[in-house]
Amino acid sequence: EAGVAQSPRYKIIEKRQSVAFWCNPISGHATLYWYQQILGQGPKLLIQFQNNGVVDDSQLPKDRFSAERLKGVDSTLKIQPAKLEDSAVYLCASSLGAGSNYGYTFGSGTRLTVV
Amino acid sequence: KQEVTQIPAALSVPEGENLVLNCSFTDSAIYNLQWFRQDPGKGLTSLLLIQSSQREQTSGRLNASLDKSSGRSTLYIAASQPGDSATYLCAVQASGSRLTFGEGTQLTVNP
Numbered sequence: 009e010a011g012v013a014q015s016p017r018y019k020i021i022e023k024r025q026s027v028a029f030w031c032n033p034i035s036g037h038a039t040l041y042w043y044q045q046i047l048g049q050g051p052k053l054l055i056q057f058q059n060n061g062v063v064d065d066s067q068l069p070k071d072r073f074s075a076e077r078l079k080g081v082d083s084t085l086k087i088q089p090a091k092l093e094d095s096a097v098y099l100c101a102s103s104l105g106a107g108s109n110y111g112y113t114f115g116s117g118t119r120l121t122v123v
Numbered sequence: 124k125q126e127v128t129q130i131p132a133a134l135s136v137p138e139g140e141n142l143v144l145n146c147s148f149t150d151s152a153i154y155n156l157q158w159f160r161q162d163p164g165k166g167l168t169s170l171l172l173i174q175s176s177q178r179e180q181t182s183g184r185l186n187a188s189l190d191k192s193s194g195r196s197t198l199y200i201a202a203s204q205p206g207d208s209a210t211y212l213c214a215v216q217a218s219g220s221r222l223t224f225g226e227g228t229q230l231t232v233n234p
Contacts, residue, residue: 012166050127050212050224051167064221099166112157112222114166 010034012115014100020121026088029118033081033102039063039110040077042085043099045117051099057083058106090122125150129213129225136203137233144198144228146213151191157222158187158198159212167212171198203232 013032021027033040038059043051054073056064059080068075072091077083087094097117103110126149136142146156155174159167171180171187173196179188186199200207210229214222 048226050214050226051222052224053221056221101167111169111172112167114159114168116164116166119164 012100012102012113014098014115014118016118017116018119018121020123021090023092023122024089026086027090027120028084028086029098029100029120031083031085031100031115033083033100034113037102037104037113038080039103039106040083041101041103041112042075042083043101045097045099047096054085054098056106063106087120090120092122095120095122125153125215125217125223127213127215127223127225129211129228131228132226133229133231135231135233138203138205140203140232142200142203142230144200144211144213144230146196146198146225148194148196148215148223150217151194153191153215153217155216156187156189156196157214157216158185158196159214161210161212161227170211200230203230205232205234207232 015030040057042054045051054068055075057077060077075085097119099117101112101114103112128147130145157172158170161167173180173189184201189196208231210227212227214224
């Protein structure tokens, strides 16, 4: 089966600019996650979707980050305006469903550098 | 708030050595614990998943154990190879589906 697709692979922007990342999960996976991984740290959940509804966005900086999953398939994550501390790898993952019995599949990530 | 700690942060060993990576977590009310591998510039690959009712899982040269009451897990790698060089991440899943990750152990296996 095809994996989780993410684009772009790399992005360099200046602070205060905006940027968007795209994720296409595995076909049929109802649950989609966006994680932020700062260099040297483990990934941290930003937002979780179940189909096209938000399940958990408690750690999403909502003043500058937004995400949507229209039609319950693809998802976009946007940062506006970007700050230097947003430099990180943004990982998208999907699973068949929510809950402990479903494994995750991660994409290769988008590496964002804010200068 | 769940916190996950991994020790050591980095490890360098000669090829062929057996090694142990450690993971500890503060809240024992978990559904499962997972070990992931991350290669530079790549996403995460799931290695082993241990449900809270299980004590260990094995896959090839990898063996992971879970002691939920003490909040600890170990990943044992037998007969290490240079291809095992990567960052190994431990993550626990509690309520909902959120994974809480440790900061990882960066492993280098020298030929």
